[in-house]
Amino acid sequence: NDTSMQHRNLNHMTREERFSEAMRRTLYALKVLLPREGWTPVGPEMKYLARAIKEFTFIIHAGVFIPCIMSYGTNEQIAKWFPLAADFRIIGTYAQTELGHGSFLRGLETIATYDRANQEFIINCPKITAMKWWPGDMGKSANHVLLMAELVIDGKKYGMHGFMVQIRDLTTHEPLPGVTVGDIGAKLSFESVDNGFLYLQNVRIPRENLLSKLSEVHPDGTYIKKGNQRLMYGSMVRVRVNLIAHEIVMPLAKACTIAVRYSAVRRQGLINPSKEEVPVLDYVAQQHKLLPQVATVFMAHFAAKQLVKMHHDYSLEVEKGNTSQLPELHALSAGMKACLSEQGAAGAEIVRRACGGHGYSCGSGLPFIVNRMLATCTYEGENTVMQLQCARYLIKCADQAKKDKLTGSVWYLSDFSNMSCTAQTFGDLQEPSVLVKLHERRAKCAVQHAGKKMQNMVKNGTPAHDAWNMMATLLINAARAHIMQYVVGTSVTYISELSCSASLKKILTQLCALYALHNINSNCGDFVKFGCLTSAQCDLAQEAEFNLLKQLRPDAVGIVDSFDFTDDILQSCLGAYDGNVYERLFEWAKQAPMNKTEVHQDSYQYLQPYLHEGRDVLEGRGRNSKL
Numbered sequence: 001n002d003t004s005m006q007h008r009n010l011n012h013m014t015r016e017e018r019f020s021e022a023m024r025r026t027l028y029a030l031k032v033l034l035p036r037e038g039w040t041p042v043g044p045e046m047k048y049l050a051r052a053i054k055e056f057t058f059i060i061h062a063g064v065f066i067p068c069i070m071s072y073g074t075n076e077q078i079a080k081w082f083p084l085a086a087d088f089r090i091i092g093t094y095a096q097t098e099l100g101h102g103s104f105l106r107g108l109e110t111i112a113t114y115d116r117a118n119q120e121f122i123i124n125c126p127k128i129t130a131m132k133w134w135p136g137d138m139g140k141s142a143n144h145v146l147l148m149a150e151l152v153i154d155g156k157k158y159g160m161h162g163f164m165v166q167i168r169d170l171t172t173h174e175p176l177p178g179v180t181v182g183d184i185g186a187k188l189s190f191e192s193v194d195n196g197f198l199y200l201q202n203v204r205i206p207r208e209n210l211l212s213k214l215s216e217v218h219p220d221g222t223y224i225k226k227g228n229q230r231l232m233y234g235s236m237v238r239v240r241v242n243l244i245a246h247e248i249v250m251p252l253a254k255a256c257t258i259a260v261r262y263s264a265v266r267r268q269g270l271i272n273p274s275k276e277e278v279p280v281l282d283y284v285a286q287q288h289k290l291l292p293q294v295a296t297v298f299m300a301h302f303a304a305k306q307l308v309k310m311h312h313d314y315s316l317e318v319e320k321g322n323t324s325q326l327p328e329l330h331a332l333s334a335g336m337k338a339c340l341s342e343q344g345a346a347g348a349e350i351v352r353r354a355c356g357g358h359g360y361s362c363g364s365g366l367p368f369i370v371n372r373m374l375a376t377c378t379y380e381g382e383n384t385v386m387q388l389q390c391a392r393y394l395i396k397c398a399d400q401a402k403k404d405k406l407t408g409s410v411w412y413l414s415d416f417s418n419m420s421c422t423a424q425t426f427g428d429l430q431e432p433s434v435l436v437k438l439h440e441r442r443a444k445c446a447v448q449h450a451g452k453k454m455q456n457m458v459k460n461g462t463p464a465h466d467a468w469n470m471m472a473t474l475l476i477n478a479a480r481a482h483i484m485q486y487v488v489g490t491s492v493t494y495i496s497e498l499s500c501s502a503s504l505k506k507i508l509t510q511l512c513a514l515y516a517l518h519n520i521n522s523n524c525g526d527f528v529k530f531g532c533l534t535s536a537q538c539d540l541a542q543e544a545e546f547n548l549l550k551q552l553r554p555d556a557v558g559i560v561d562s563f564d565f566t567d568d569i570l571q572s573c574l575g576a577y578d579g580n581v582y583e584r585l586f587e588w589a590k591q592a593p594m595n596k597t598e599v600h601q602d603s604y605q606y607l608q609p610y611l612h613e614g615r616d617v618l619e620g621r622g623r624n625s626k627l
């Protein structure tokens, strides 16, 4: 209710106004929160702040830069930089991606060369493709970067390492010598974020600025490895784990809230010709668009909670020196981020489109959400690359399953029990245990199918790397199948263990079944091809889904109301709690800068001559123009 936190009409502001407004709002929020006992920019309160702020700044600072200091810094380095960053006395970003490379990290070209004589690193972008490009908050806000660069000592390359580099003067905020930095310009979304470019030319930093938890360079240039070097990729795992809740579940929940509320208000057309116009939510076609996306919000939420717990437990093990969980966590986080961002972004567009013309208006609040969710398919690991990373792990596990009993998220690969489906009615196919088994079987077959195809190619003389490349589509499908069985399985378990009212558990169980059945019906080719379902059972699966749409329709608005977003956060004329869609749209449109004058000044400049001639013709004075 604090008006300083309200989002003025974002759509009618320029990008620079939105950038400034987001910074004002974020720092205002922090001024209120920071003094609170125990609050830090990486604490649990941040998720409420992220929920309360539609457009904020410093998310990379809070969500990536600070956690990296904790993950990669020694105790001394943490003691030095964490307090400064936590109090926003330094503002940082995570500078890894370059103009020429983002996915293939071994191809990064920024170099940190050790200068033994001065005990410094010389940071250099040897060519334009080495320039850092994309990091959030880097263009105008950050005065430090956590720079990921190739470490070179005496001409020998040691791979990507993290370096603390100051890029702007802490008093004037001017770029430091050797630093060329700026904003990369307009993007599809994140209007309020100054994603930037950074060209470093022979910038010198002290030896102590190499974040040295995992490795260090002694004054004489001796390089010491101190842990599993794959932990150098740990920051990306953490963000992939965390962004599912913040950037996939929450925005999709907002989009569903808007679209379901609007669909309950919008009357258009007839079902029974003898009755009145119906709310479009009464059309089964509309329910089929919206309700599976509502179900996705819940299932992704439950699966993300499980992944966050796994990441937390894994982090405790790493502190004890045990990194055995790393491959499983990397595969799962990469796969979950890719598959749920793909589903979420597609789902947001489906529900936007379900709102007709008004869904195309920025006044609906939906284009903002859709465009922002599209970014989740690219950042923190481009989805295809992430799915292939997940598939790489699955193929290895499928080989291992031939001789070992597997555990963890891939246990089903060594389950050789009879998994045939005996469903005879659509009710049988709404059973959670049946749906879990179907997804496990489909995933197991998809992984084995991809692996077998590659093995046969290699047996016939194809080099393994070519077989991998040619079967990439099957491998990606295997990764998707694996994640779907994980999401369905963890959701069924989560709901069964939830202590809540029977009526709530019933709704959640129906939503889970709807999610699973929608996935089956959207991928029935796999389920038939791998012998999971007969053609007749596929018909039952469709019936089962339609039956759930009918059961859930009466509670649709109540379910999205439970997400409990304020009108200010939704910023939507279609999704406001009072349902006064048309009055809100009209008021919103009247506020458009285009309407600040009755006649737009350009009308006089460009249109006037034609208007005069038209008037003359109409009044019989001028000649008929050939225009």
Ligand SMILES: CCCCCCCC/C=C\CCCCCCCCCCCCCCCC(=O)SCCNC(=O)CCNC(=O)[C@H](O)C(C)(C)COP(=O)(O)OP(=O)(O)OC[C@H]1O[C@@H](n2cnc3c(N)ncnc32)[C@H](O)[C@@H]1OP(=O)(O)O
Pocket (backbone or CB within 6 Å): 026, 030, 041, 042, 046, 047, 049, 050, 053, 056, 057, 058, 059, 060, 062, 063, 064, 094, 096, 097, 102, 103, 104, 105, 106, 136, 230, 233, 234, 236, 237, 239, 242, 243, 246, 247, 326, 327, 330, 378, 379, 380, 381, 382, 385, 389, 392
């Ligand atoms: C303060 C006020 C603010 C108000 C609001 C605050 C809001 C904050 C709220 C809360 C804070 C917490 C939430 C934060 C999260 C939310 C953030 C949301 C907004 C996000 C905004 C955008 C952020 C985007 C940032 C970026 O994009 S950073 C750049 C990301 N880049 C990538 O991901 C690059 C992807 N590429 C790679 O990872 C690698 O190149 C590769 C593809 C993995 C290949 O690497 P490589 O060639 O070295 O490996 P391989 O040969 O393929 O494999 C070698 C073996 O290594 C294993 N491996 C690979 N990766 C990993 C890994 N990550 N972990 C473990 N192991 C790994 C691989 O499996 C191989 O193993 P093997 O056994 O098979 O050999």
Ligand SMILES: Cc1cc2nc3c(=O)[nH]c(=O)nc-3n(C[C@H](O)[C@H](O)[C@H](O)COP(=O)(O)OP(=O)(O)OC[C@H]3O[C@@H](n4cnc5c(N)ncnc54)[C@H](O)[C@@H]3O)c2cc1C
Pocket (backbone or CB within 6 Å): 060, 093, 094, 095, 096, 097, 100, 101, 102, 103, 104, 133, 134, 135, 136, 190, 195, 375, 378, 379, 380, 381, 382, 383, 384, 385, 388
């Ligand atoms: C909104 C936003 C915010 C960002 N914030 C940051 C940040 O704060 N810090 C930072 O360092 N970076 C950031 N990034 C950059 C982001 O991490 C990269 O864009 C991302 O990692 C993808 O890399 P790329 O752009 O080089 O795409 P590429 O890897 O060049 O992908 C291009 C195409 O090639 C395909 N491809 C690539 N490799 C393979 C492969 N091995 N097999 C099959 N296909 C492949 C991809 O699937 C894709 O279709 C941000 C990006 C965005 C959009």
